[in-house]
Amino acid sequence: KAGVTQTPRYLIKTRGQQVTLSCSPISGHRSVSWYQQTPGQGLQFLFEYFSETQRNKGNFPGRFSGRQFSNSRSEMNVSTLELGDSALYLCASSLRTGNDEQYFGPGTRLTVT
Amino acid sequence: AQSVTQLGSHVSVSEGALVLLRCNYSSSVPPYLFWYVQYPNQGLQLLLKYTTGATLVKGINGFEAEFKKSETSFHLTKPSAHMSDAAEYFCAVSENDYKLSFGAGTTVTVRA
Numbered sequence: 001k002a003g004v005t006q007t008p009r010y011l012i013k014t015r016g017q018q019v020t021l022s023c024s025p026i027s028g029h030r031s032v033s034w035y036q037q038t039p040g041q042g043l044q045f046l047f048e049y050f051s052e053t054q055r056n057k058g059n060f061p062g063r064f065s066g067r068q069f070s071n072s073r074s075e076m077n078v079s080t081l082e083l084g085d086s087a088l089y090l091c092a093s094s095l096r097t098g099n100d101e102q103y104f105g106p107g108t109r110l111t112v113t
Numbered sequence: 114a115q116s117v118t119q120l121g122s123h124v125s126v127s128e129g130a131l132v133l134l135r136c137n138y139s140s141s142v143p144p145y146l147f148w149y150v151q152y153p154n155q156g157l158q159l160l161l162k163y164t165t166g167a168t169l170v171k172g173i174n175g176f177e178a179e180f181k182k183s184e185t186s187f188h189l190t191k192p193s194a195h196m197s198d199a200a201e202y203f204c205a206v207s208e209n210d211y212k213l214s215f216g217a218g219t220t221v222t223v224r225a
Contacts, residue, residue, distance in 0.1 A: 043215040090156055
């Protein structure tokens with residue numbers, strides 16, 4: 001079974017621009033979560049989607065948004081990029097419940113200059 | 114709200130020696146606990162998880178962890194370290210709220 005895929009793997013953007021990251025979950029998984037990983041803050045939860053509905057959201061500004069499509073694929077968007085948004089963005093998928101193990105993709109490395 | 118503390122940001126072990134990574138958690142409900150490993154430039158790979166039942170959990174690559182409710186701990190061990198175990202390890206907790214809360218991570222170095 002194919003794992004979680006994320007595109008693109010690497011991205012360089014300029015401050016003030018916006019960016020969209022994509023995630024395709026494992027086949028059959030309907031929950032998709034997003035995390036931000038930085039050296040200073042570690043792994044932080046952004047949001048989780050199930051059946052196109054956001055079930056939980058982390059403590060991030062409104063510039064960070066996401067959505068999920070009917071085929072469970074998900075996108076996250078960051079508008080008005082700041083230097084501090086430079087990070088590894090990880091997507092994870094799981095079956096359904098709140099305590100299911102999550103399977104992570106390789107991440108998208110975003111660099112904001 | 115849940116939180117995770119990993120004691121020791123760096124651990125160095127000799128090849129063949131015991132690996133012990135410490136994790137303590139706080140949770141307002143019975144937690145689900147996880148250990149993940151991250152190799153350079155990769156995502157996180159699940160090593161093992163604790164849900165309910167047996168407190169000693171066996172995972173992949175020879176790792177195991179023991180859930181101790183009285184100590185609010187979930188330490189990860191491997192009897193004999195291999196060079197391929199060099200990576201960063203993360204302990205995480207879930208409270209059935211569709212998110213994982215991670216510890217700060219422990220980087221393991223294996224000396225030949």
